[in-house]
Amino acid sequence: MNRAATRHLSAAAVAALLLLGAATLSAAPGDGVTGSRHDFSAHQPNGEICIFCHTPHNAKTRTLLWNHTLSSSAFRWNVARTTGGTDFAQFSGDTYGGPTAKCLSCHDGTVAVGDYGYLTASGQPPAWDYKIPSSSAYSVGPAGDLKGTHPVSMPYPFMNQASTYNGVTTGAHVALDEWLADPTAAGIPLYTDFGTAPRQAAPQVGRTGIECTSCHDPHNQAVSDVYFLRGSLSSEDPDYICAKCHEK
Ligand code: HEC
Ligand code: HEC
Ligand code: HEC
Ligand code: HEC
Secondary structure, eight states: OOHHHHHOOOHHHHHHHHHHHHHHHOOOTOOOSSSSSTTOOEEEEETTTTTBBBBBSSSTTTGGGBBBBOOEEEEEEEBOOTTTTTTTEETTTTTTOSSHHHHHHHSSSOOOTTTTTOOTTOOOOOOOOOOOOSSSTTSSSSBBBOTSOOSSSSEOOOGGGGOOOOTTTTTTOOOOGGGOOHHHHHHGOOOEEOOOOOESSSSOTEEEEEEEEHHBBTTSEEEEBBBBBBBSSSSTTTTTGGGGGGGO
């Protein structure tokens, strides 16, 4: 379409075209952030792609040079513990140091996707105020309610031994031999609780846990299926995501 034609389009029609453009970008699983559902660069004056989540300078938090405003929601599940007797975690989005809090800073729908801090070039405040609505398929933990979400920010029985992670200890009735001893061998990141910010590191027996990022790679790199998954959705596939941790 030439420029003259574009000029005659209404603002609404241009907006619709832009949306269409974003939808047709979609990168294949594993192709990286560009063109993925985490590519919001079209909503950024300088077309920057990483800035919604990270900045090289003046970050909001020290960990990961995090640049997105964290959610202040209190996250919790609607049940007390798993069937194995592990307490479900409770944590605040703006104090919990694990990567899950970073995912929920957009996915819980309380903070705008465009609500990030430092803007390298111009210093202008971001203008994109889209928040993921609780009705969206992409909504996870709306306003803190993690009901129906797989345990996260919770212990993993690394090396088939109980762990304490984010203040939670593997329950007494968890059948420890029903988990893979070391899922990191299958490309699943586990996290170590150092008392402050849990982080990805060589897992340590007794203080290992899982986060959203154990199953999803937000950069769409170490991904083998849709939804940024680190494994396949198909149970027929040897790379089946659930079988990377569960021995069933
Ligand atoms: C939608 C949010 C989001 C975007 C966009 C994003 N990242 Fe990240 N990034 C994360 C999260 C969350 C982590 C933490 C992963 C973890 O702890 O396992 C991370 C971690 C990292 C790390 C630490 C090492 C690692 O991979 O765990 C680097 C380096 C990084 N990102 C670079 C980038 C660059 C460069 C871009 C732009 C091309 C980018 N990221 C875009 C969310 C994002
Ligand atoms: C800066 C905001 C932001 C952050 C931080 C963020 N997301 Fe997203 N994510 C989104 C939005 C918005 C969408 C939906 C995009 C759309 O409507 O097309 C999305 C989509 C997704 C999808 C669907 C991908 C697909 O191909 O269908 C997954 C899975 C996902 N995010 C997981 C995560 C995880 C896990 C983290 C943390 C590691 C995270 N996100 C961090 C904003 C964010
Ligand atoms: C145990 C693995 C696992 C963990 C942990 C996990 N997810 Fe997912 N996630 C999945 C799978 C599998 C799907 C695909 C579900 C389906 O078939 O629709 C998915 C789908 C999604 C989607 C796409 C929309 C949807 O709901 O289908 C988003 C967004 C998402 N996850 C975000 C997150 C966030 C944020 C966290 C942390 C709070 C998280 N996930 C933790 C496995 C996981
Ligand atoms: C990264 C490792 C990991 C992956 C991948 C994983 N799980 Fe889990 N799963 C866990 C851990 C850890 C627990 C909590 C164990 C406990 O009770 O302490 C758990 C618990 C569960 C529970 C019991 C919840 C309860 O309330 O008792 C179910 C059901 C479950 N997972 C299903 C799945 C399914 C389905 C998939 C694939 C989509 C999956 N898991 C993938 C680690 C994982």
